[in-house]
Amino acid sequence: MGMVGGGIGAFIGAVHRMAAVLDGQIELVCGAFSSNPEKSKASGAELYLPEDRVYGSFEEMIQKEKELPEGERMDFVSIVTPNHLHVPPAKMALENGFSVICDKPLAYNLKEAKELKEIVDKSGLTFALTHNYTGYPMVKEGRDMIKSGKLGKIRKVVVEYPQGWLSTLQENSDNKQASWRVDPKKAGISSAMGDIGTHAENLAEFMTGLKISELCADLTAFGEGRQLDTDGNILLRFDNGARGVLHASQISAGEENNLKIFVYGEKGGLEWHQMEPNSLIVRMLDLPMQVYRTGADRAYLGKSAMAHTRIPAGHPEGYLEAFANIYRNFAMTLRARMEGKEPDPQYLDFPTVDDGIRGMAFIENAVASSKSDEKWYKFTI
Incomplete structure (x- = not known):
């Protein structure tokens, strides 16, 4: 997983990271954690990421990750930015062959959301939206x-x-x-x-x-x-x-x-x-x-x-586990598709771009x- 947003002091970024790793199916390997390159680097250091996998912008991250060999580069992008910064990294990721999981709401406005849906549909890639309460x-x-x-x-x-x-x-x-x-x-x-x-x-x-x-x-x-x-x-x-x-x-x-x-x-x-x-x-x-x-x-x-x-x-399960169910289902669906298999219908149970629309x-x-x-x-x- 590569992450856009979620740097030092961000609440929802930490939630996404905890949810992503809960079931041992996902590893955070890179990120552009802030629009401020210095803050992004500092956030990456706190997360013990290699310096060369922490980027100053999502554009740099997507471009450089794409250049890495398959098996080394990130497999998908997690977007945890404020609303107005959801679509640009999602669009670029999809257009460069990376699946996306995005925090809600889907976009800044409905027009943007419809444009993003067209890109998702055209790409054939996996897209999930973290309406996490559906995970309970x-x-x-x-x-x-x-x-x-x-x-x-x-x-x-x-x-x-x-x-x-x-x-x-x-x-x-x-x-x-x-x-x-x-x-x-x-x-x-x-x-x-x-x-x-x-x-x-x-x-x-x-x-x-x-x-x-x-x-x-x-x-x-x-x-x-x-x-x-x-x-x-x-x-x-x-x-x-x-x-x-x-x-x-x-x-x-x-x-x-x-x-x-x-x-x-x-x-x-x-x-x-x-x-x-x-x-x-x-x-x-x-x-x-x-x-x-x-x-x-x-x-x-x-x-x-x-x-x-x-x-x-x-043994109570709560917010993080529900959030993790979306990440787990997304990961299992993505894994199946990467291996050329049909995903288990149970793992297709996560919100999509249509829910975002x-x-x-x-x-x-x-x-x-x-x-x-x-x-x-x-x-x-």
Whole structure:
């Protein structure tokens, strides 16, 4: 793996590196860790990389790695930069024969995202997007329950992602994570919806298998001087007729990363909380509430949940393991394709460029709806 971004002081870069190496399938061999060459070199030294495999720019990294013999050069690129710097390295990597795994959202805007999809499709290479919450075993168990019809036709979906970390003007301090997320030049047209609302949208569509068809959004930029939304409330309509509510906020004071989802069908419902990820609550009509628990020894769980669980019940798996499931699946898929084999369908279970397109469309439709006088805004891509 070669990495773009994720240098000294970057939160998400460290998360990607930990997730990538968890299953022993991936090795970090090179990187362009900062747009500042000196900082990139310093970051590479901290990671014990050879000096000649630490680059001052992603352009230099891709070009020089391409010149190395097969078996020595990197096999793929991991992109962990702010939103506005996702597409340029992804585009160059794909055009030079390297597969890509990229942090979300996919791009700076929908136009960029569509252009990137064309490049991915033309290249025939493997592309993954780290909507990491889809990696949780109990999220996959819930998805499979819904797909099998256990809950009946889905009628209602409620998904929430409240955080409180931007309740104060963190961007005015030395908080790099806050400063770029509220900057339209780097984050795009949205902060809350772009950063965490897309996770909620992706989780709702991933678990239910439904697509948002219309929405009615109310977005607000709480915080003096802020231009981008830090809070949003959205009514949803899905393509099967189901109704939904999506709430994402960075100013819900006291909240941590409290992503949760409730799905209700004709026969029953389920509930999952990211802050208690090893449990899936299932409620069926005329039956007591059940709590499904993750664990590699849980014979009652489905094939997908079991395939994405590493340890026995009672040993909690969390955020890093879910993130690692995406990296592992990507790696196993890439390995199979490099060997000229068909990937195991279980390892194809990771978000793709198409999920990224829907995420970018969600952001733009939500912002447009919030500005519109129309109650319902047709979801378009």
